[in-house]
Amino acid sequence: MAGKKKEDLLPDLSNNIFIISEETIRERTYIVRNQKVMLDFDLAEIYGYETKNLNRQVKNNIKKFLGEDFMFELTDEEVEELSRCKNFTLKDEENGRGKNIKYNPHAFTEQGIYMLMTVLRGELAIKQSRALVRTFKKMKDYIVSNEMLPSNRQMLQLSMQVTNTTQSIAEIKKSLNQVEDDIAIAMGELSDVVRKSELAEIFENFSEANACRGYLFFNGQIFDSDVAYAEIYLQASSSIYVVDNYISTKTLQLLTHARDGVEIKIYSDNLMKGLSATEYTDFRKQYSELKIELYESGGVFHDRYIILDYGTDNMKIYLCGSSSKDSGARITTILEDQDIEKYKNLLEILKGNGKLKL
Numbered sequence: 001m002a003g004k005k006k007e008d009l010l011p012d013l014s015n016n017i018f019i020i021s022e023e024t025i026r027e028r029t030y031i032v033r034n035q036k037v038m039l040d041f042d043l044a045e046i047y048g049y050e051t052k053n054l055n056r057q058v059k060n061n062i063k064k065f066l067g068e069d070f071m072f073e074l075t076d077e078e079v080e081e082l083s084r085c086k087n088f089t090l091k092d093e094e095n096g097r098g099k100n101i102k103y104n105p106h107a108f109t110e111q112g113i114y115m116l117m118t119v120l121r122g123e124l125a126i127k128q129s130r131a132l133v134r135t136f137k138k139m140k141d142y143i144v145s146n147e148m149l150p151s152n153r154q155m156l157q158l159s160m161q162v163t164n165t166t167q168s169i170a171e172i173k174k175s176l177n178q179v180e181d182d183i184a185i186a187m188g189e190l191s192d193v194v195r196k197s198e199l200a201e202i203f204e205n206f207s208e209a210n211a212c213r214g215y216l217f218f219n220g221q222i223f224d225s226d227v228a229y230a231e232i233y234l235q236a237s238s239s240i241y242v243v244d245n246y247i248s249t250k251t252l253q254l255l256t257h258a259r260d261g262v263e264i265k266i267y268s269d270n271l272m273k274g275l276s277a278t279e280y281t282d283f284r285k286q287y288s289e290l291k292i293e294l295y296e297s298g299g300v301f302h303d304r305y306i307i308l309d310y311g312t313d314n315m316k317i318y319l320c321g322s323s324s325k326d327s328g329a330r331i332t333t334i335l336e337d338q339d340i341e342k343y344k345n346l347l348e349i350l351k352g353n354g355k356l357k358l
Contacts, residue, residue, distance in 0.1 A: 216331075217333075233254065234259065
């Protein structure tokens with residue numbers, strides 16, 4: 001430090017003071033060696049120091065920073081890796097930004113930053129250290145309060161796993177239906193011993209899916225509701241039209257039960273923004289073989305509908321008491337309306353609607 005006065009190492013208070021916020025700290029935080037760190041030149045900017053003077057203060061108190069859980073110098077490979085980050089620009093205070101530098105930056109962990117607060121002096125250092133501590137606490141509080149909440153993509157993955165289970169249940173039930181029919185035929189030939197009406201009572205819980213005209217679900221029967229939607233969608237041979245203004249990844253997940261080649265159209269205004277463009281893109285990537293399109297519902301629908309095999313002799317319409325993404329959470333009814341004629345105008349309205357933009 002020969003020739004250097006003590007005040008030369010202190011920050012210049014005449015410069016603009018760096019504003020500390022959660023956003024500015026996140027932009028200057030990196031993951032290196034499985035630790036969150038900030039780099040010396042960013043910390044120097046925050047504290048109003050030149051980087052070399054900040055590092056000199058650290059060197060003069062090096063015992064406080066021993067160990068990689070406090071501070072370490074980046075390797076050439078780590079610098080190269082970080083250079084790919086959009087917010088990362090090496091600073092050479094003598095030659096300008098983006099130039100080659102003589103020394104690799106030092107990385108400070110959270111503990112290292114707290115220790116740095118004890119060696120930097122001056123009014124600005126105290127002010128910035130207090131602001132950093134408050135900001136770190138806010139960021140930690142946010143992480144703790146949300147760490148148990150799955151992300152949207154995690155929710156989509158969970159939905160896909162539930163799909164496989166629900167599909168298996170539907171297939172098992174379909175197989176049991178076939179067993180019932182086979183046994184009924186066999187027993188019909190032995191009517192002297194067992195009447196077919198007796199078999200009906202035994203197998204009443206395994207009635208054929210397409211003979212069911214409606215469903216009623218009580219609070220919490222979400223799984224049963226999912227199976228019901230699977231059974232409904234499996235009935236379609238050519239098309240499935242869903243009219244529902246409240247959609248989510250679960251809406252899409254339930255539609256994976258449709259048979260191969262069935263055309264699927266969802267008419268929705270996506271109220272409450274329950275489905276994002278990213279989620280829809282992820283879904284399409286995983287289920288690229290599914291023929292599904294999103295259209296606007298036009299802001300005129302209150303009820304929810306499922307329309308199977310539109311324009312064919314096998315056309316069916318189900319009226320749904322709630323959105324499929326919420327079905328079973330509360331008492332919910334799904335009913336088939338056999339008076340299809342009255343829906344002709346409604347269906348004509350849908351045909352003229354444009355694509356939905358998420």
